[in-house]
Amino acid sequence: MNFFSITRYGLASLMLCVALSAHGEPKTLNTPLLEALTAIKQGSMTQREQAINSLVELKNPRSLVILQALLSGKLFICKDDDKLVIGEPNEQTYQIRDAIDDAPLAPINAEQVSKINLTNKLRSQLRKIIGELELNAEQADTRLAAVKAMNQDIDERMLELLKTRLAIEPDARVKQAIENSLLLQKVDSVDKNERIKAIEQLKTQANLSVVNKLKSLIEKDSDGQFAEADSDIRNLAEAALAKINTQLQVYSAIETVFFGLSLGAVLVLSAIGLAITFGVMGVINMAHGELMMIGAYTTYVIQQILPNQLGLSVILAIPAAFVIAGLVGIAIERGIIRFLYGRPLETLLATFGISLFLQQTVRSIFSPLNRSVATPEWMSGSWQINDFLSLTWNRFYILIFCLLVFVLLLQILKHTRLGLEVRAVAQNRRMAKAMGIPTARVDAMTFGLGSGIAGVAGVALSQITNVGPNLGQSYIVDSFMVVVFGGVGNLLGTLVAGFSLGIANKFLEPFAGAVLAKILVLIFIILFIQKRPRGLFPQKGRAADS
Amino acid sequence: MKLLASSLTDKTYASVLLTLLAVTFIIPLCNWLTPTDSPLHFSAYTVSLIGKYLSFALLGLSLDLVWGYCGILALGHGAFFALGGYAIGMYLMRQIGSRGVYGDPLLPDFMVFLNWQELPWYWFGFNHFGFALLMVVLVPGSLAFVFGWLAFRSRVTGVYLSIITQALTYALLLAFFRNEMGFGGNNGLTDFKEILGFSIQSEAVRSTLFLLSGLALIIALITCRWLVNTKLGRVITAIRDQEARVRFLGYRVELFKLWIFVFAAMLAGIAGALYVPQVGIINPSEFSPLNSLEIVIWVAMGGRGTLYGAIIGALVVNYCKTVLTGLLPDAWLYILGGLFIVVTVLLPDGIVGLIQRKLKEQRA
Numbered sequence: 001m002n003f004f005s006i007t008r009y010g011l012a013s014l015m016l017c018v019a020l021s022a023h024g025e026p027k028t029l030n031t032p033l034l035e036a037l038t039a040i041k042q043g044s045m046t047q048r049e050q051a052i053n054s055l056v057e058l059k060n061p062r063s064l065v066i067l068q069a070l071l072s073g074k075l076f077i078c079k080d081d082d083k084l085v086i087g088e089p090n091e092q093t094y095q096i097r098d099a100i101d102d103a104p105l106a107p108i109n110a111e112q113v114s115k116i117n118l119t120n121k122l123r124s125q126l127r128k129i130i131g132e133l134e135l136n137a138e139q140a141d142t143r144l145a146a147v148k149a150m151n152q153d154i155d156e157r158m159l160e161l162l163k164t165r166l167a168i169e170p171d172a173r174v175k176q177a178i179e180n181s182l183l184l185q186k187v188d189s190v191d192k193n194e195r196i197k198a199i200e201q202l203k204t205q206a207n208l209s210v211v212n213k214l215k216s217l218i219e220k221d222s223d224g225q226f227a228e229a230d231s232d233i234r235n236l237a238e239a240a241l242a243k244i245n246t247q248l249q250v251y252s253a254i255e256t257v258f259f260g261l262s263l264g265a266v267l268v269l270s271a272i273g274l275a276i277t278f279g280v281m282g283v284i285n286m287a288h289g290e291l292m293m294i295g296a297y298t299t300y301v302i303q304q305i306l307p308n309q310l311g312l313s314v315i316l317a318i319p320a321a322f323v324i325a326g327l328v329g330i331a332i333e334r335g336i337i338r339f340l341y342g343r344p345l346e347t348l349l350a351t352f353g354i355s356l357f358l359q360q361t362v363r364s365i366f367s368p369l370n371r372s373v374a375t376p377e378w379m380s381g382s383w384q385i386n387d388f389l390s391l392t393w394n395r396f397y398i399l400i401f402c403l404l405v406f407v408l409l410l411q412i413l414k415h416t417r418l419g420l421e422v423r424a425v426a427q428n429r430r431m432a433k434a435m436g437i438p439t440a441r442v443d444a445m446t447f448g449l450g451s452g453i454a455g456v457a458g459v460a461l462s463q464i465t466n467v468g469p470n471l472g473q474s475y476i477v478d479s480f481m482v483v484v485f486g487g488v489g490n491l492l493g494t495l496v497a498g499f500s501l502g503i504a505n506k507f508l509e510p511f512a513g514a515v516l517a518k519i520l521v522l523i524f525i526i527l528f529i530q531k532r533p534r535g536l537f538p539q540k541g542r543a544a545d546s
Numbered sequence: 547m548k549l550l551a552s553s554l555t556d557k558t559y560a561s562v563l564l565t566l567l568a569v570t571f572i573i574p575l576c577n578w579l580t581p582t583d584s585p586l587h588f589s590a591y592t593v594s595l596i597g598k599y600l601s602f603a604l605l606g607l608s609l610d611l612v613w614g615y616c617g618i619l620a621l622g623h624g625a626f627f628a629l630g631g632y633a634i635g636m637y638l639m640r641q642i643g644s645r646g647v648y649g650d651p652l653l654p655d656f657m658v659f660l661n662w663q664e665l666p667w668y669w670f671g672f673n674h675f676g677f678a679l680l681m682v683v684l685v686p687g688s689l690a691f692v693f694g695w696l697a698f699r700s701r702v703t704g705v706y707l708s709i710i711t712q713a714l715t716y717a718l719l720l721a722f723f724r725n726e727m728g729f730g731g732n733n734g735l736t737d738f739k740e741i742l743g744f745s746i747q748s749e750a751v752r753s754t755l756f757l758l759s760g761l762a763l764i765i766a767l768i769t770c771r772w773l774v775n776t777k778l779g780r781v782i783t784a785i786r787d788q789e790a791r792v793r794f795l796g797y798r799v800e801l802f803k804l805w806i807f808v809f810a811a812m813l814a815g816i817a818g819a820l821y822v823p824q825v826g827i828i829n830p831s832e833f834s835p836l837n838s839l840e841i842v843i844w845v846a847m848g849g850r851g852t853l854y855g856a857i858i859g860a861l862v863v864n865y866c867k868t869v870l871t872g873l874l875p876d877a878w879l880y881i882l883g884g885l886f887i888v889v890t891v892l893l894p895d896g897i898v899g900l901i902q903r904k905l906k907e908q909r910a
Binding site: 284336339340344345346347348349350352353354355356357359360363364473477480481484515516518519522523525526527529530531533 | 716
């Protein structure tokens with residue numbers, strides 16, 4: 001080994017001298033890195049292997065990056081200047097960066113670079129080496145991933161590495177993962193007591209590798225023989241697996257509840273504006289879905305205006321959608337609905353006409369095709385809690401957004417002048433008028449408020465579904481169901497109804513499938529209305545008579 | 547509005563009836579008596595088109611009975627129409643026999659395609675025409691009975707009722723889209739070959755279907771007209787105007803409502819059964835809430851609570867739809883949307899009401 005490294009160093013420094021003299025500029029970078037890299041460029045696989053080993057020993061932060069690039073086939077030599085680069089294929093050209101100092105270089109054609117190849121043996125060796133390097137990386141997440149990756153194919157040397165790392169590991173999660181890996185290893189040890197102890201300890205830890213390990217213990221092979229000869233161990237593993245499975249059921253229940261809540265949040269957002277117009281004014285607004293559609297398209301337009309500011313455009317879209325949908329709502333109220341007060345069925349038909357009109361308008365302006373609205377980075381991806389439980393961020397944000405809108409709306413109704421007037425008109429229109437409340441203006445403002453909230457709901461919807469002319473139509477029946485189920489004129493009822501319908505839907509889905517679950521929920525509501533025609537939380541007092 | 551029915555002279559009713567009779571008999575007669583190249587000969591397309599309008603008119607008439615006379619704005623009336631259509635469609639599917647693409651003597655093509663081994667139980671009996679006809683009225687009738695019994699007994703009224711009828715048709719729409727339901731899923735039932743042994747494409751069958759549609763409409767109009775003028779009909783009208791008062795007078799409001807609702811659903815089923823053989827397809831889109839709302843607009847457009855108003859409305863709106871979707875495909879939804887607004891805000895009594903008002907002004 002020593003002998004080899006000496007000759008290698010000698011050879012490499014010779015090459016370096018040549019390279020330096022060719023470029024004619026002195027490099028201040030640490031020479032060992034350069035030497036190792038030069039060795040990598042040499043053709044023979046033995047040399048490459050040695051270069052890889054020396055890169056590891058260097059403990060240079062660049063080593064890991066270079067080795068990872070090498071493993072994923074992204075390490076290239078430029079044919080022109082013999083430079084080592086890391087390249088990302090980008091259509092015809094390669095987007096390249098200098099391997100040593102990470103400086104971006106001009107894109108280059110595919111023919112101008114040659115890839116550094118590896119043998120399969122070298123590749124698997126490299127994988128282990130990278131694992132080791134990652135185990136000592138600075139970021140806790142990288143270390144965690146490395147520990148988990150090691151579980152796939154662990155050997156004595158890695159075990160030693162893990163043990164040494166465990167002693168100095170500061171991060172609790174990584175520590176836990178290492179202990180877990182060591183326990184998994186102990187399950188396979190020769191000492192039976194040790195194995196039993198390991199299984200006992202493992203059963204409190206639910207993660208994918210534990211489940212796989214335990215499953216492999218109780219599996220039969222193709223001849224019907226148990227893979228594990230010892231029946232005590234098998235029984236123990238089975239018991240441990242059963243315990244973990246109950247835990248997993250809890251996780252899946254949590255996940256279902258979360259999905260249900262997020263669906264409920266969408267339902268509440270779409271129904272809450274309806275609850276105001278329907279509950280407070282007694283107006284059935286069939287165009288409510290189209291007001292949501294307007295909100296979604298507002299998001300789309302703002303994103304077109306600010307293509308590089310995804311996050312900002314979504315934030316800006318919220319007030320913009322509120323204002324635009326609210327103004328359209330006021331226009332509808334002043335233009336048509338006010339002539340139809342006291343005739344709910346006619347209002348229903350007229351607003352339905354408006355909804356067709358708005359749909360077709362959008363079709364004419366934006367084309368009948370769906371438009372895609374991009375999701376900002378902080379809203380995409382998911383929150384990985386453990387191997388079995390991950391919650392998507394966009395749903396999470398919508399849930400929070402829904403609650404915010406709800407609380408804000410309640411505050412407006414409770415603590416502002418407008419809210420006071422709205423409640424007064426809802427309770428007793430004629431008395432309110434007699435007390436000097438301008439009911440016509442309040443009607444318009446209420447309708448505008450409900451419509452504005454529909455627009456805001458549209459912004460939220462644009463983040464989870466396609467934005468198209470039929471966006472509103474697909475939510476209108478659902479949102480009516482929520483309002484009717486919760487009890488007309490009761491915002492809290494809408495909230496409870498939306499969340500319970502969402503959760504019910506998601507719990508039914510695994511048994512019945514998505515469509516059948518929806519049908520079952522609809523049938524349930526139809527039956528529920530028979531029992532309690534005024535919903536979960538009926539209005540009491542005089543308002544209930546009308 | 548409520549006085550419209552009584553203020554109308556019987557003359558209007560009689561003239562509508564006579565026109566219908568004339569159309570019903572003249573078109574098939576022309577086709578039977580004249581050779582195909584004669585100018586008096588109507589093309590198969592025209593016959594089917596007008597036949598389709600007539601079945602829509604019957605559908606509109608049935609909705610007018612529940613909405614115009616009983617005040618129940620049913621937004622799911624299209625569901626009964628579609629169910630009647632599916633019943634006759636199932637008969638027509640069984641008639642295909644082994645002439646389908648896969649040549650299975652028993653299973654329709656879509657079932658072979660889904661790898662089904664045997665006919666689901668609810669498809670049995672549909673190879674008999676009589677059974678299918680029975681189902682055309684029984685299936686919509688029993689759905690209306692169960693739904694209406696539940697809804698009217700617990701006094702669900704007004705917009706609540708409208709919304710849950712819409713939910714009903716929406717649920718059916720989703721259900722019929724499922725392949726597992728055994729009704730052809732998305733594509734529905736189509737590729738019909740024969741009805742009672744006669745080719746469904748043949749001109750004679752088309753003319754006969756046309757004649758039947760016309761006759762069904764005329765008989766339904768006469769029956770409904772008679773019905774609304776009986777004591778039962780008067781009670782139903784009274785329920786529309788003052789439900790609570792009728793209840794206090796000792797009538798069991800829910801039974802009257804249920805009766806009229808079931809009867810109208812059966813009429814709608816018949817309309818569907820006449821529609822499907824003439825257009826040659828039935829698919830789940832007939833259940834869409836939009837279709838049911840279109841029926842409402844026919845009735846509102848023609849003038850509700852008059853019976854013949856619904857017929858006029860259905861014919862006028864559908865004729866406009868055919869012409870306009872051909873000329874300006876994009877404009878139809880604008881016009882339909884506009885119709886909803888104009889009719890409700892400016893023409894609460896529809897075309898019939900407008901004509902009546904003009905006539906009265908002239909006389910005055």
